[in-house]
Amino acid sequence: MIDTHCHVDLYPSPARVIKEIDRRGVYVLAVTTTPKAYRGNVRLVESSKRIRVAVGLHPELVAARHCEIDDLCKLMAGTRYVGEVGIDGSPEHVGSKGLQFDVFSTALSRAEELGGKIFSIHSRAASGLVLDAIEKQVVKSTPILHWFSGPLKDLKRAIGLGCWFSVGPAMLRSRKGSELVAQMPVDRILPETDGPFASDGRSPLMPWDSEQVNPIIAEIWKTSDASVRSTFRSNFERLLVQPEPLHP
Numbered sequence: 065m066i067d068t069h070c071h072v073d074l075y076p077s078p079a080r081v082i083k084e085i086d087r088r089g090v091y092v093l094a095v096t097t098t099p100k101a102y103r104g105n106v107r108l109v110e111s112s113k114r115i116r117v118a119v120g121l122h123p124e125l126v127a128a129r130h131c132e133i134d135d136l137c138k139l140m141a142g143t144r145y146v147g148e149v150g151i152d153g154s155p156e157h158v159g160s161k162g163l164q165f166d167v168f169s170t171a172l173s174r175a176e177e178l179g180g181k182i183f184s185i186h187s188r189a190a191s192g193l194v195l196d197a198i199e200k201q202v203v204k205s206t207p208i209l210h211w212f213s214g215p216l217k218d219l220k221r222a223i224g225l226g227c228w229f230s231v232g233p234a235m236l237r238s239r240k241g242s243e244l245v246a247q248m249p250v251d252r253i254l255p256e257t258d259g260p261f262a263s264d265g266r267s268p269l270m271p272w273d274s275e276q277v278n279p280i281i282a283e284i285w286k287t288s289d290a291s292v293r294s295t296f297r298s299n300f301e302r303l304l305v306q307p308e309p310l311h312p
């Protein structure tokens with residue numbers, strides 16, 4: 065089982081969630097919303113074999129905390145994973161869009177200096193701008209667009225730029241989400257939950273709930289649940305073993 069975008073530290077009882085992740089053998093990319101949270105998270109998961117922590121600066125926090133970009137850049141030297149970063153262009157955050165673009169671009173360019181990182185990227189109502197930054201900065205890094213909800217033309221552009229995609233049960237509840245997934249390359253999709261922010265309609269999704277996407281994707285791909293699971297597994301291994309360069 066794999067969850068490539070989960071806010072492990074934001075559940076009411078992270079220690080209990082981590083214990084259950086370990087018990088069930090889930091591979092988790094624990095994204096963080098600030099550099100400080102990253103440090104705390106690293107300590108939390110110290111003894112977990114299958115949890116990796118990404119250092120992040122959430123776009124919704126950039127207006128208030130853009131100064132922490134220096135801290136983010138420093139901590140990036142100590143991890144292969146960066147997230148949650150990106151740009152949010154929805155009405156509450158559109159005012160800081162320029163600042164968000166700068167912070168995101170700085171993180172992408174820092175990653176290039178460091179030889180490339182794996183990114184989990186937020187692009188709500190800002191997919192065009194996110195792709196502008198990726199196009200300009202990324203050669204060695206691997207961008208994963210999490211919960212992509214942009215227009216189809218941006219999805220096609222993202223595919224052309226070599227982006228990966230992580231998709232969760234909440235995204236697949238909407239028809240638009242399923243339609244987008246149908247257009248994504250089979251060899252560049254990974255499961256996620258975005259828990260505890262995303263829910264199943266009643267309660268927050270847990271990392272092991274990422275499997276809820278399997279039957280829905282099996283239907284889209286006209287295949288079996290088992291084959292979806294094995295595709296995710298091999299995508300995940302390929303992502304970790306050899307980040308592919310963009311713009312080949």
Ligand code: MN
Nearest residue numbers: 069148258261
């Ligand atoms: Mn998130």
